[in-house]
Amino acid sequence: MKDKIYLDYAATTPLDPEVFEAMKPYFMEDFGNASSAHQFGQKARQGLDKARGEVAEFFGCKPEEVIFNSGATESNNLAIKGIIYKIHSSPPARDLPKGEKSKVPAEDEARQGRQSLPHIITSKIEHHCVLDTCKNLEETKMAEVTYLEVNREGLVEISEVEKAIKENTVLISIMYANNEIGTVQPIEEIGKLVRKINVSRQEKDKIYFHTDAVQATNYLNCNVDSLGVDLLAISAHKFYGPKGVGVLYIRKGTPIKKIQDGGAHEYDLRAGTYNIGGIVGLGKAISMINGETAQRVKKLRDKLIDGVLKNIPNSKLNGSPEKRLQNNANFSFPGAEGESIMMALDLEGIAVSTGSACASENLQPSHVLTALGLGHEDAHTSIRVTLGKYTNEQEIDKFLEILPKVIERLRKISGSGGQAKKKLPDDFGC
Amino acid sequence: MYSKKVVEQFLHPKNMGFIKDADGVGKVGNIVCGDQMTLYIKVKNKKGKNIIDDIKFESFGCAAAIATSSMITEMAKGKEIGEAMKLKRDDVAEELGGLPPIKMHCSNMAAQALHKAIEDYKNKLKSSR
Numbered sequence: 001m002k003d004k005i006y007l008d009y010a011a012t013t014p015l016d017p018e019v020f021e022a023m024k025p026y027f028m029e030d031f032g033n034a035s036s037a038h039q040f041g042q043k044a045r046q047g048l049d050k051a052r053g054e055v056a057e058f059f060g061c062k063p064e065e066v067i068f069n070s071g072a073t074e075s076n077n078l079a080i081k082g083i084i085y086k087i088h089s090s091p092p093a094r095d096l097p098k099g100e101k102s103k104v105p106a107e108d109e110a111r112q113g114r115q116s117l118p119h120i121i122t123s124k125i126e127h128h129c130v131l132d133t134c135k136n137l138e139e140t141k142m143a144e145v146t147y148l149e150v151n152r153e154g155l156v157e158i159s160e161v162e163k164a165i166k167e168n169t170v171l172i173s174i175m176y177a178n179n180e181i182g183t184v185q186p187i188e189e190i191g192k193l194v195r196k197i198n199v200s201r202q203e204k205d206k207i208y209f210h211t212d213a214v215q216a217t218n219y220l221n222c223n224v225d226s227l228g229v230d231l232l233a234i235s236a237h238k239f240y241g242p243k244g245v246g247v248l249y250i251r252k253g254t255p256i257k258k259i260q261d262g263g264a265h266e267y268d269l270r271a272g273t274y275n276i277g278g279i280v281g282l283g284k285a286i287s288m289i290n291g292e293t294a295q296r297v298k299k300l301r302d303k304l305i306d307g308v309l310k311n312i313p314n315s316k317l318n319g320s321p322e323k324r325l326q327n328n329a330n331f332s333f334p335g336a337e338g339e340s341i342m343m344a345l346d347l348e349g350i351a352v353s354t355g356s357a358c359a360s361e362n363l364q365p366s367h368v369l370t371a372l373g374l375g376h377e378d379a380h381t382s383i384r385v386t387l388g389k390y391t392n393e394q395e396i397d398k399f400l401e402i403l404p405k406v407i408e409r410l411r412k413i414s415g416s417g418g419q420a421k422k423k424l425p426d427d428f429g430c
Numbered sequence: 431m432y433s434k435k436v437v438e439q440f441l442h443p444k445n446m447g448f449i450k451d452a453d454g455v456g457k458v459g460n461i462v463c464g465d466q467m468t469l470y471i472k473v474k475n476k477k478g479k480n481i482i483d484d485i486k487f488e489s490f491g492c493a494a495a496i497a498t499s500s501m502i503t504e505m506a507k508g509k510e511i512g513e514a515m516k517l518k519r520d521d522v523a524e525e526l527g528g529l530p531p532i533k534m535h536c537s538n539m540a541a542q543a544l545h546k547a548i549e550d551y552k553n554k555l556k557s558s559r
Contacts (some may be wrong), residue, residue: 339492356464380464413446416487
């Protein structure tokens with residue numbers, strides 16, 4: 001069997017051995033339910049409290065602002081639905097903006113006693129758990145949503161955020177770093193903008209700011225006060241912790257309704273028996289994140305980008321080269337289809353992912369690449385390469401040795417040739 | 431995800447390339463869906479029968495697309511035109527040891543490309559008479 005090279009750290013990461021060791025006692029020895037009052041439960045509770053402290057330290061927040069759950073998908077659902085559901089279950093607090101007609105169906109108006117739907121601003125490049133949650137709220141007529149465009153570099157522009165804000169805007173949700181192209185959004189600036197606007201707004205009309213920080217946790221400053229966020233989501237399995245556990249940071253005073261009932265766990269915000277092993281693992285993993293790893297990974301990633309762009313003709317990097325996560329590279333190779341590239345690399349023992357339609361379950365190309373304005377020729381020929389703390393230089397060298405041959409072979413098969421960009425045959429209908 | 435035969439065809443496709451003076455060309459797919467195939471055939475009359483003497487393909491698409499293109503050229507080469515026309519997507523998928531359901535449309539494209547190439551050949555014959 002060939003030596004395997006993992007370059008898909010954005011998809012998931014292996015457990016750090018120290019994290020595994022920290023978790024082990026909570027499965028068979030200190031296995032108690034952390035909600036139980038007896039010794040068994042209290043032993044588990046200690047692990048829970050320690051983990052909560054570790055997360056609070058990482059975010060620079062209070063322990064009671066840390067809500068453990070099953071992962072960022074749940075966190076993002078809670079953040080967005082929680083804010084909206086709270087508004088709908090509260091007495092009418094928002095007046096209809098002048099000149100605007102009610103968007104609330106007549107049959108609901110009496111129940112809700114309000115005339116405008118709460119407004120959410122998000123971006124077109126969010127992860128599906130944010131986009132689908134927003135669409136769900138639109139379909140159930142609970143909210144109206146603006147999906148901001150990104151520029152050609154894959155960045156949300158602060159001026160666009162400002163333009164989109166209305167009187168009935170209640171929530172802005174912009175991801176910290178995009179999972180496909182790694183672009184880093186201007187979260188601090190948006191945080192400042194929201195604070196500025198809230199100064200002239202009454203408490204009941206405040207705008208809350210949420211960010212999906214799943215990809216950013218390893219690499220970027222996540223201090224919640226520097227960022228100016230009220231809600232922030234992370235998943236342990238992206239930073240060498242276990243799968244199935246995550247956190248939603250909720251700033252004290254944020255009006256939010258729980259979406260999972262069945263107990264008063266997590267300050268009555270998220271019912272369910274504590275996944276104590278997972279939570280302890282998350283705490284340990286987050287406490288191990290350091291800037292030195294980010295530096296080392298960036299060097300290797302830069303070598304990879306350099307090598308690809310220099311040695312493979314007609315290759316391009318997607319997304320901002322500078323405002324980008326230290327571990328991310330996303331390329332297009334016109335003439336070589338993305339899923340084929342991924343399979344060919346997989347057969348050589350190298351794992352990457354692709355934004356091409358062929359590899360997706362609904363046969364649509366990545367919505368992020370589409371939002372970037374990439375033509376089909378680029379969207380269908382893209383691969384994402386993401387490094388991690390276990391990536392070494394030999395792996396990068398091996399990747400740089402194999403990829404050019406893969407691209408050349410696939411371009412020959414498609415008739416696009418190796419060197420010059422040959423126009424693909426015209427559209428003949430699917 | 432893929433059978434051994436699909437992997438084999440993907441790694442070592444047969445009949446890759448194009449034919450300059452092809453007797454029939456069949457193109458299917460488009461860059462919008464990310465799948466595009468072109469089949470070229472050369473037909474010779476042997477003992478009164480029109481035989482696909484040479485066949486080549488170009489394929490821009492996933493591993494399944496490349497494998498099905500390659501496989502159909504192998505299946506069609508040497509066949510009489512009428513026989514080749516009968517080849518269906520299920521024949522290709524079967525020969526490959528099966529395809530994941532979501533990839534069956536690739537084998538459909540391969541069969542379509544072949545039929546189009548044969549139709550093109552027939553049309554060219556008509557217009558040359």
